[in-house]
Every structure is written in structure tokens, then in C-alpha cells.
Amino acid sequence: MVVPNSCLAAFAVLRQIEPIIVLEQLGSTLFDTALQLVVKDRCANATYSELSREASQQKAMTDFFMTYNLIIRLVPILPSLLLARLSDRGRRKAPIAVPLSGYLLSRLALLLVVIFRLPLEVMFGAAGLFGLSGGFCAYWPGVMTLASLGSTAADRSKVMMRVELLYGISGLVGSLVSGHLFLLYSSSLGHGIVLLIVSTLLHLLCLILSVVLLQVKRAPSDEPGDDCRLLRDASEDARVAAATAGKDKANVLLLFAAAVLYNFAVGGAMEILGVFVMKEPLSWTATQVGYGNAAGCMIFLTSFLGVLLLRRCVGDVVLILVGMVSFASGIYFMSFVTATYMFYLARSLSLFALIPMPTIRSLLSQQVPASSYGTTLTSLQLALKFVGLAYIPAFTKIYQRTLDWFPGFVFTLSSIITVLGMIPISIIGCRSPQRQKCQRTQAALTHQQ
Template sequence: MARVMLVRTWIHPVVAGAQIGCSFYDTGLLMVVKNYYSQSNSSVSTREEEQQKAISNFYIIYNLVLCLSPLPTAYILARLGDEKNRKITICMPLCGSLLSRIMLLLVILQDWPIEVIYGSAVFSGLTGGFTAYWAEIMALAALSSSENGRSLKLTIIELTYGMAGFIGSLASGHIFIKYKNSYRQGTILISSSIGLYAFCLFYSLLVLKIPMVEETSHKTEEPNTNEGEAIEDGGYKALETERLEEQMESNATCNSAENHSSMTPSMEIIALLFISAVLYNLAVVSALDVLPLFLLKNPLNWGPVDIGYGNAAGYFIYITSFMGVYIFSKYVRDTTMVMIGIISFSVGMFILAFVRWSFLYYVARAVMLFSYIPLPTIRSMLSKEPHGSSCGKVFVVLQLTLEITGVILSTICNKIYQVTMDWFSGFCFILACIISCLSLIPISIVHHKESVRQGYNTICPR
């Protein structure tokens, strides 16, 4: 019975099911949008250029709506999750995602205009969207783990997310084209996505048990009463009491000095971690938001199956990043792991900018094998700073910051891509490489400050 109860606390089935469904949806949406705008352009000479601009403009509006619409509700849901029940912050976004997938299915079956998807994105965002959902997943994983194992625990969640995306992406292209002679393209794929989201919602509501999280508190050291009762000699007892008082006074002095040196830069460290996370996320967004357009146009000119394989290669990085965290966490600090991930991403982006053949795309992806280490590791570091009961709110503030800054840069990069795609379509990847390198600066400062703080702490006797 105890084992069954433990299994019911696992959030992994929700993460895996939702991400496979999301992979199906992403591939289906991209191909549906491509087919929609390809039918609108009849001139062969201008078809590719006009199609690229139309798809780019669609995703600019779609991403803006999807990322900005959670702003009124995400923090409220996170607060309800922290204070009431964490299922609220998981189930509400799943409901919104489920209904948005149903809307895409209706667009396919009823020949509705593609702009209907903007409305489904608004509804998905107002129910919390990915912002509230993923922040709560991370908060739940962080609070149910020890500080020493927190980076690994969060990376295991990311690994589950990545493996599910890998499997879903591999299958999505084949499912999209499999029944093209009998059904409208994408019907089976989107229906499968709907089924997976329905399963996740059912599991979260009826099966999932939220584990009890005990808040850590600093308790005043008390003398061992059993030892005190065993001491019968008055002189020895007085001596022991005097020694204990001196030890407590020494500890209090050391703790006071340590608190003065460590609590003061705590907010500074949080701010630096936020800056590093935001800059790195901007680099990722600026590249990945234009990547599908880059793959659809010449010289690569990928179809549904190739798009699925390309997405799978991106999700495979979650697996290599997990292996990296598992190995590196035994030998280096969290800040060092973050820097390794940033460098891996930067070099991969530089190679991706000059890709002209499909095999080079996979070479660039292989170089980025540790690029998903930084954000979960930064979340792990942040979760150790605030009080446990505020973890959900801190994570959702971080996620909202990432979403807002990301969608702004996404819009800018899509416009830059439209201008530069004829003379150098990889320009946005060079821009991503530069921004990624800038994110090394704040995390390096955190690394230095932690080294100084840990060096000071070793002076105090324990």
C-alpha cells in the first residue's frame, strides 16, 4: 500500500503525456499553417518568400498571444497552488491546453480560418498556460527533494520532458502523413494529442497525490537531557555546562558574522541568477523560434517527417544534458555546470548559422548536447534561496519574466529573419550565440561570490 501511495506522488506521467501531446500539436500546427498559406500563394516564383513571411507573421502573433495572455492569471494560480492545493496550478493549464487542441482539430475538419488559433491561444493563456504549469511542476519537484539532490531531481523532470518530446517528435511526422488519403491531414495526429491531454488531466485530478512537504526550520540547540541525567557529579556538571555555553556563544558569534556576510548578497545572487536565466532564455528563444522557418525553406526544404526528426534531435539533448548533470554534479558546482551548458549552446548556434546540408544540422545539435543544463540548474539554485512556501511564486515570477522577455525578442528576431533570410538566413543564430555568451557574465559573478562565501564559512568551527 505504501508503495502504491508513493507511485501516486509521481508527476512524471503528467510531464511525459503532456509533452508527447505537445510534440504532436507543434508538428501538426506547423504543417497545417504551412499548407494553409501554400494554398493562398499561386505564383511559383514568389511562393516560398511569401509563404515564409506569412508563416513568420502568424507565429509572431501566435507567440505574443500565447506568452502574454497568462499574465493576468499565472501568478494568482501559483499563489493558490502555494496556499491551497498545487493541483489547481497543474489542472487549470491542462484544461486550457486540451481545449486549444480541440480548436485546431476543428480548424482542420471544418475548414475554419487559421486565425481561430489565436483565440485558442488566448484561452490557453488565461488558464495559466505553460507558464503556470511548468513553474508548478518545477516547484513541486524542488520542494519534494533535498537541497543536495535538487539539481538532479529537476534535471530528471527535464529528462522526462525531453524523452517524451523525443518520442513524440519522431512519431509525429509519420502520423501526420500516414492517413492523408483517407482523412484530412493532421486529424489523427491532433486527435492523439487531445487524447494524451485528456489522460493527463484525468491523472492529475483523480490519481495524483501531492506529497506533504515539511518546511525546514532552524531550531535552537538544546542540551541532551539524557546525558545531563547521567552526570551525577556537581563539579563535572558545572564544567560541562560552562563548556556548552562557550560553544554556543562561539557558534552564535560565527553565525552572526556569517549571516551578515551571506544574507546581504542573497538578493544580489537571486538578481544575478535571474539575469543569467533571462539572457540565456533570450538566446534560446531567438534561435528556436525561427528554426522551423529555416528548416522549411531552401536549401534544406524539410517535410513533415524531417521536421519530426529534427525536433527529436532537439529533444534528445535533454537526455545528454541529464547525463551531463548526473556526472558533473559529482565533481563541480552548479555554477560550473551552468557555464558548461551555455558554452555548449553558443558553439552549436555558431555552427547552425552556416548549415546548408541536413547532416550539418545534426552536427550542430550534437555540439549542443549540454545546452539544457543551465535553466533547470538555475531554478535549483533559486529554490535554495527563498523560503519553501514561496518557491512556487518565485518560479512563476521567473517563468513570467522569461516568457515576457522571450516573446519580445521572438518578435524582433522573426522580423530580423524576414529581412535577412535572402542574404544570410543564419543571422539570428549568430545573434543567439552572442546573447548566450553574455549570459556567462552574471553566472561567473555568482560563481565568484559563492567561492568567497564558502571560503569564509570554512573558518567558522562546526
């Protein structure tokens, strides 16, 4: 009976969302390293008048990633909304399975670019196909929606951070091996073939799991708003509910503002960081690129541990502020990095930088009914996509203009924007005592019935 029981346990695990998260992130980190290095190789001979060879390569790389990332953020807007509507109508697997097909096609496209030496611009078409499938804009809210449905309100922050932890550990493992896999040869086809084949196969397996085995679970609801419907005093119920609804709407707007500002700062800095490490004085190799990406993924682990330790003595608002301060200090130090060891010191300051976004999503899901989780979380993701349409060209052009006199200026700017993002979260923190008083009133009325 041992073997059958083990098979049943393994089958039960494969029906959950976690294996898909792990396999998808493993494949994505391999692809990200491959794309970064392929672009560097193709842009090595770029020349621009009045620019040095290295500055020309940096400009060609940043221009490519600017266009590529703009396509990825612009095209998924309508498809992700449609998938969110399908999700809230009961088809919870659609926002996961459909984007995974786009992931698979884009990975396959880069593999063909490397094998057949196709123009790098082919990846713009691949980015369009990826966007039409909903992309990350649909996939990640779909994952978070399943996590929200399968957890109670009290445990939601912890559950979402556990999802982020799996995502980070998978990225860490993938990043550590990606540089080494990139250097492996496949016949006479050159570097990167083995890496991209593995990435493509991992995404194919993800798609099969999401279509065939993935199961949607729903935890018992313990939302505080559910108790209000049981009150006998209708007038008192309406008054308290109206006050709570007003606070919820204001909190939703503040959470959106904080998420947008923080995403603007983080996304803009990360947009440039991958190119920044390629130039002198760092001039990273393929292996160093993998290790650098692994250092970024390590922050998922430290952020998860930070949530486990800090949530016992502080609330979600303080957790978000701690994460923002951590990122602001780390990215400011990055402005002055001139050696590899300094890069890792800067990353070490950002130990809790990934706490804010999942915690914001957790707080946001507590402001709306369960039937609106998919739409609300996807709306947030779409807002972040629109922000990407602004910070990608903005940070790219600022970096190109300041490349000669202060390449790290964009990181200082990112730190300043992060501090601005702390303002709406602080306002929510000031409003929390009033909200708690309202909830205590609801509980007292319920107890009196």
C-alpha cells in the same frame, strides 16, 4: 498477492508527477508538429509584392507564429501569478491542473480547424484560452515546485534534471512518431486528424490524473538557513544572517539576469529554426520535421547524462557555463547549415544546451525559503515570458530582413547573446568562495552551542 501488489505499485506511480509530465509532453510534441505543418500548408499560397513565392511563405509563417507566440506569452501573466499565490497557500495542484485544461482546449481547437477547414486565425483565440489557464508559464513552475518540495537541497539539481530528462525522452518519442502520424488519413478528412486526436486524448488523460490522483509530497528540509535559528548568540546570528541574506539577494538578481539572457538567445533561435528548415535548401517534409524535433528532444537525454557525469567533479556554476558554451557553439554552426546532415551536426554540438535552465532554477530555489518556491519560480517564468515579448518580434523581423543575404544571421546573434549570459554566472562563481566561507562560519557557530 502478485496482482494486488502490482496494482498498488502502479497506483503509487500514477499519483506522482512523472506520468503527467510524460503524457503532457507526448501530447505537446504531437501538437507542435501538427501546428507547424498545418501552418505551412495554409501559408503555401501566400503572396507579397516584391517577394518570391518561398519568401512570401516564410513571411506568412513567421508572422503567424509571431502573433501566436506573443499571445501565448502575454495572456498568462496575471493567471499564472494568481495560480502561484494559490500554490504557496497550499493548493499545489492548482498550477498543474488548471493549465492542463487550457492545453486540452487548444489541442481541440486545432483539431476543429483541420476537420472543418476553419480559418487559421481561430488558433489566435485558442492561444488566448490557453493563456487564460496559465499555460506553460504556470504549469512548469508548478511541476518544478513539486519537484523542489519533494527533494532535499543537496539532490535538487539532480531531481530537476531528472524531470527534464523525462520531459525530453517523452518529446523524443512523440517527435519520432509525429511525422508518421501526421501522414495517416482519417476517412476523407486529410492529413493530421489522427495525430491531433491522439494529442487531445493524451491531454485529457493528463487532466484526469492531475485532478483525481496527483499527490503532493514533501521531503525533510535540510536548508542551511534552518540551522541559523538554533544559535544562542543572537547578535552573531543576526550579523551572519544579514550577510547571507545580502548575498542571496544579489545571487537571485544575477541568476535572473543569466536566465533572461540565455532564454532570449535560445528562445529567439528556436522561434526561427522551425521555419528555417522549411525553406530551401533544406525543404523538410513532415517526417523530417518529426525527426528534427526528435533531435532537439535528444538534447534532454545528453544534458541529463552530462549532469550525472560532471556534477561529481564540478559545481552548479560550472555546469551552467558548460551548457551555455555548448549551445553557443551549436547555434553558431547552425548559421551556416545548407544540408540536413549539417543540421544534425549543429545539434550534436548542443549536447548540453539544456543544463543551464534547470540548474539555474535549482540554485534559485536554494536562495529562498520553501514557502516562496512557487512565487519565486513563477516570477522567473514570468520574466522569461516578458523576454519572449521582446525576442519574438525582434528575431522574426531580423530574420525577414536578412532572409535574402544571410538567413542564418539570427543564429549568430543568438550565439553572441549566450556569451553575454555567461557573465552574471561567472560573477556568481567568483562570489561562491565568500558564500561558502559564510556558511562554514554558520556551521561552526552551530557546533559551539
